Amino acid sequence: MTARLIDGTAVARAVRADVGRRVAELVAGGGTAPGLATVLIGDDPASEVYVRNKRRLCTEAGMADLHRHLPGDVDQATVAALLDELAADPEVSGILLQLPVPAHLDSEALLSHIPAEKDVDGLSTANAGLLAQGRPGLRPCTPAGVMALLADQDVALSGAEAVVVGRSVLVGRPMAQLLLAADATVTIAHSRTRDLAAVCRRADVLVVAAGIPGLVGADAVKPGATVIDVGIHRTEQGLRGDVDLDAVAAVAGAVTPVPGGVGPMTIAMLLANTLTAATVQQGRPSR
Numbered sequence: 001m002t003a004r005l006i007d008g009t010a011v012a013r014a015v016r017a018d019v020g021r022r023v024a025e026l027v028a029g030g031g032t033a034p035g036l037a038t039v040l041i042g043d044d045p046a047s048e049v050y051v052r053n054k055r056r057l058c059t060e061a062g063m064a065d066l067h068r069h070l071p072g073d074v075d076q077a078t079v080a081a082l083l084d085e086l087a088a089d090p091e092v093s094g095i096l097l098q099l100p101v102p103a104h105l106d107s108e109a110l111l112s113h114i115p116a117e118k119d120v121d122g123l124s125t126a127n128a129g130l131l132a133q134g135r136p137g138l139r140p141c142t143p144a145g146v147m148a149l150l151a152d153q154d155v156a157l158s159g160a161e162a163v164v165v166g167r168s169v170l171v172g173r174p175m176a177q178l179l180l181a182a183d184a185t186v187t188i189a190h191s192r193t194r195d196l197a198a199v200c201r202r203a204d205v206l207v208v209a210a211g212i213p214g215l216v217g218a219d220a221v222k223p224g225a226t227v228i229d230v231g232i233h234r235t236e237q238g239l240r241g242d243v244d245l246d247a248v249a250a251v252a253g254a255v256t257p258v259p260g261g262v263g264p265m266t267i268a269m270l271l272a273n274t275l276t277a278a279t280v281q282q283g284r285p286s287r
């Protein structure tokens with residue numbers, strides 16, 4: 001079997017085009033263009049690429065780019081004060097603190113300065129709590145992007161066996177909650193899981209967000225399964241994921257490539273969240 005490659009670049013382009021159309025409608029209807037404040041601390045090269053792309057695509061979708069860049073040696077109080085200022089600024093619809101922050105900063109404490117209604121990354125405890133309770137709220141971008149890819153591919157989730165490898169606050173935990181809300185039977189596996197391959201082989205839908213290059217091979221995949229690779233690693237051979245793509249493609253029914261799979265969806269969902277935040281703040285009906 002040769003798996004179908006899920007084209008995240010194409011799905012993300014369609015999501016961004018839809019967001020752009022809805023931003024234009026909002027403005028034409030007397031509303032204000034959403035404003036996205038990305039906050040980058042320091043000069044980590046990968047983070048710089050991600051934030052540059054977020055800013056470019058934000059502008060392309062007709063939103064205001066309200067970016068802030070702080071030096072890598074900035075202190076906790078200065079970052080917290082900036083987040084408070086952005087929280088109080090009516091031109092700012094959404095705030096995103098690019099992660100990871102330098103090691104001397106406490107990211108959890110900083111995220112608590114972002115109010116839930118402007119938390120377009122869906123990482124505040126308020127939005128995480130709403131997700132855990134199955135109530136509406138802003139969802140973390142990467143897991144929301146995975147759900148959008150699964151919907152685009154018409155992957156049936158109700159009653160399906162879903163295995164999420166990884167338990168991070170950014171991806172693994174919210175991913176499991178979203179799959180659960182879609183009525184999948186969800187298992188969370190992680191670095192201490194015994195016989196990981198056997199657990200993964202149960203999955204109709206396998207989402208791998210472990211941060212270990214090539215962790216999942218063909219032996220961990222049920223024939224015909226849908227495999228979603230959230231990992232992204234810069235190697236001498238180029239960008240690679242947590243999944244051994246060539247080996248897994250021989251067994252799976254569908255698989256996301258790296259690059260061009262989940263990554264582009266992360267930014268598309270950020271723009272969708274920013275539009276949702278703006279429409280709610282402006283008292284307009286949101287989808």
Ligand SMILES: Nc1nc2c(c(=O)[nH]1)N[C@@H](CN(C=O)c1ccc(C(=O)N[C@@H](CCC(=O)O)C(=O)O)cc1)CN2
Pocket residue numbers: 049050096097098099100121141142232239258259260261262263264265266267
């Ligand atoms: N505050 C946040 N920080 C981080 C998040 C996040 O969702 N919120 N996620 C990741 C990084 N990330 C977004 O910030 C991200 C990662 C990858 C991509 C992407 O488009 N990848 C491309 C390849 C691009 C390249 O590296 O050349 C792909 O996979 O095709 C977008 C965003 C950690 N931090």
